[in-house]
Amino acid sequence: IDVKTLRGATNGVITIDPGYKNTGACTSGITFLDGEKGILRYRGYAIEDLAEKADFLEVAYALIFGNLPTEEQLAKFHEDIKENAIVDEEVKKILEAFPKNAHPMGVLSSLTSALTAFNPSSVNVDSEEEMYNAIVKIMGKFPVLVAWTMRKKKGFPLNYGSKKLGYVENVLQMMFEKPHEDYEINPIVKDALDKLLILHADHEQNCSTSTVRIVGSSHAGLFASLSAGISALWGPLHGGANQAVLEMLEAIKEDGGDTKKYMAKAKDKSDPFRLMGFGHRVYKNFDPRARIIKKAADEVLGDLGVEDPILDIAKGLEKEALEDQYFVDRKLYPNVDFYSGIIYRAMGIPIEMFTVMFALGRLPGWIAQWREMRLNKEPIGRPRQIYTGENLRDFKNISDR
Numbered sequence: 001i002d003v004k005t006l007r008g009a010t011n012g013v014i015t016i017d018p019g020y021k022n023t024g025a026c027t028s029g030i031t032f033l034d035g036e037k038g039i040l041r042y043r044g045y046a047i048e049d050l051a052e053k054a055d056f057l058e059v060a061y062a063l064i065f066g067n068l069p070t071e072e073q074l075a076k077f078h079e080d081i082k083e084n085a086i087v088d089e090e091v092k093k094i095l096e097a098f099p100k101n102a103h104p105m106g107v108l109s110s111l112t113s114a115l116t117a118f119n120p121s122s123v124n125v126d127s128e129e130e131m132y133n134a135i136v137k138i139m140g141k142f143p144v145l146v147a148w149t150m151r152k153k154k155g156f157p158l159n160y161g162s163k164k165l166g167y168v169e170n171v172l173q174m175m176f177e178k179p180h181e182d183y184e185i186n187p188i189v190k191d192a193l194d195k196l197l198i199l200h201a202d203h204e205q206n207c208s209t210s211t212v213r214i215v216g217s218s219h220a221g222l223f224a225s226l227s228a229g230i231s232a233l234w235g236p237l238h239g240g241a242n243q244a245v246l247e248m249l250e251a252i253k254e255d256g257g258d259t260k261k262y263m264a265k266a267k268d269k270s271d272p273f274r275l276m277g278f279g280h281r282v283y284k285n286f287d288p289r290a291r292i293i294k295k296a297a298d299e300v301l302g303d304l305g306v307e308d309p310i311l312d313i314a315k316g317l318e319k320e321a322l323e324d325q326y327f328v329d330r331k332l333y334p335n336v337d338f339y340s341g342i343i344y345r346a347m348g349i350p351i352e353m354f355t356v357m358f359a360l361g362r363l364p365g366w367i368a369q370w371r372e373m374r375l376n377k378e379p380i381g382r383p384r385q386i387y388t389g390e391n392l393r394d395f396k397n398i399s400d401r
């Protein structure tokens, strides 16, 4: 930066750090991440253990409240969520007003924000009890909205879940059940979804989580803060990458499956194309979630008997990138979303819903971060800038300009 262009001096030193690559915005006891060593832990529990041994609701509880729950704590949490697993009937009218081809992330963000209007008690929450009530409300209602965005796209009638089912089973039931047809939950699909949601549940101060914290820091309500987080997640450089990965893999397949051609495109600086699903702001050796998910993709596709040529293209790209100097030099490795879309596709989830599934997984992380920020009584988020615009100018009447 040319210092002569810096105007509007402030009282002290301002650090310019575009993209906040090296700026901490808070202290946090939720997620530990070591990008060099490829370590990810929620509340001190290794992501590998959680993905293998826990279910999504247990992980959600641990993220939000700090420890893995006892059976009793988990049962109460689940009961309270189930009590709230309905939305006001008027919300259906809002959903109906959207065009059928609207992107489900836009719909989800709008509906989440709209819930505030129907649940005003969730807005001004100061005590832990008020926070808890807002949390179980959104944990109950969010899966309904997720299922409805997909049902709207498919032209299915809007439904509610069953109190008899587990959290993740209920999501599947709400998404896939058809009128006058029994829906049987496939345990392989349920386990895979549990795993995917756990792997996406938190990732410290990423773009959407920082958004939730900064919006929440103005004491806007939880649902409004989450709605902003959903919008941040939508972008292809963040959560939207899982949709972009599959679209890219399909385009490569349609184009004859020549992965080398696309590797060359990704390296060509005059071409804006990037290899979607590669690279990460903090993981510079490997993304531990990608390892778990790659194995899961093999298992799920094998168990379901799905043969997907897209998986072969994905493996080919990964192999080539690992041996390519451009990718090695820049430490670009497959991230969590390189394989997640392949699993979602095998489950029968439409491509446009992939980022919505990411949001469903990230919900407890956003909630945990929002709760921590409120309990820490953090000040309102307000970054500074260095002004590089015009100095004071004379005002000219419009007829003289």
Ligand code: ACO
Residues within 6 Å of the ligand: 019, 236, 237, 238, 239, 241, 266, 267, 273, 274, 275, 276, 277, 278, 279, 280, 281, 282, 330, 332, 335, 336, 337
């Ligand atoms: N393909 C080709 N080149 C890449 C890629 C890629 N996927 N990612 C980064 N690069 C190159 C950049 O062009 C740059 O090269 P240069 O140094 O020669 O200019 C260098 O690697 C560093 O890239 P930055 O964009 O500066 O890295 P940053 O940390 O800001 O970005 C990001 C990280 C956004 C994830 C980036 O790697 C990317 O765009 N990846 C593809 C999108 C993606 O998969 N996003 C999902 C992220 S994970 C998640 O949100 C769950």
